[in-house]
Amino acid sequence: LVETPKGGFVIWLTGLPGSGKTTLASLIEAQLRASELKVETLDGDEVRKWLSPNEGFSMEDRERHLKRVAHVAGLLSRNGVVVICAFVSPYMSTRKYARSVIANFVEVYVKCSLETCQERDPKGLYKKARAGLITNMTGVQDVYETPPSAEIVVDTEAVLPEKNASEIVSKLQDLGYLAGSAGV
Ligand SMILES: Nc1ncnc2c1ncn2[C@@H]1O[C@H](COP(=O)(O)OP(=O)(O)OP(=O)(O)O)[C@@H](O)[C@H]1O
Ligand SMILES: [Mg+2]
Numbered sequence: 425l426v427e428t429p430k431g432g433f434v435i436w437l438t439g440l441p442g443s444g445k446t447t448l449a450s451l452i453e454a455q456l457r458a459s460e461l462k463v464e465t466l467d468g469d470e471v472r473k474w475l476s477p478n479e480g481f482s483m484e485d486r487e488r489h490l491k492r493v494a495h496v497a498g499l500l501s502r503n504g505v506v507v508i509c510a511f512v513s514p515y516m517s518t519r520k521y522a523r524s525v526i527a528n529f530v531e532v533y534v535k536c537s538l539e540t541c542q543e544r545d546p547k548g549l550y551k552k553a554r555a556g557l558i559t560n561m562t563g564v565q566d567v568y569e570t571p572p573s574a575e576i577v578v579d580t581e582a583v584l585p586e587k588n589a590s591e592i593v594s595k596l597q598d599l600g601y602l603a604g605s606a607g608v
Pocket of ligand 1: 439440441442443444445446447448458469510511512544546547579580581584585586588
């Protein structure tokens with residue numbers, strides 16, 4: 425396995441539901457694995473089941489859940505793992521907390537308009553929220569606080585996923601987290 429220049433780090437993908445976090449996480453993971461890096465992905469839906477089975481989607485519950493995620497990601501990254509986190513993480517305060525407990529933290533804003541996310545609606549959650557079947561849906565009943573200073577911003581409306589993923593990898597090289605050859 426290949427070592428990274430600054431050791432492990434966390435790629436924290438934040439964005440509206442349907443913005444493309446899971447799609448990009450799996451593309452980035454594949455690209456980094458191909459470069460023989462140690463990679464682990466923590467993705468919202470999957471991780472929630474075992475890490476926070478009793479939490480819902482209120483602000484307090486989301487905060488508790490994501491604080492746990494941040495600590496897990498921090499532990500892995502300080503042991504040399506490249507951790508890809510894919511969580512809506514709608515609150516600035518939570519992302520700030522994650523940044524404060526993770527030494528090598530790279531915030532990626534997965535940017536996509538609410539209109540397009542609602543059209544994509546890959547899980548049918550926006551439809552359910554509009555029909556009143558679920559509450560606390562980010563973008564419908566709940567806020568998404570746009571990151572003012574993410575290290576990386578990708579536009580998933582104008583740019584194809586593969587291109588977004590390559591942009592992220594090359595930005596990670598620019599930031600010194602990946603050696604020049606990684607992922608290319
Ligand atoms: N450039 C792009 N990047 C990523 N996804 C894209 C892009 N263009 C279109 N899509 C599509 O948008 C959808 C994004 O769904 P995805 O499950 O990745 O979103 P998500 O952010 O993980 O949502 P959630 O927060 O609900 O888990 C997919 O159907 C994907 O194919
Ligand atoms: Mg997802």
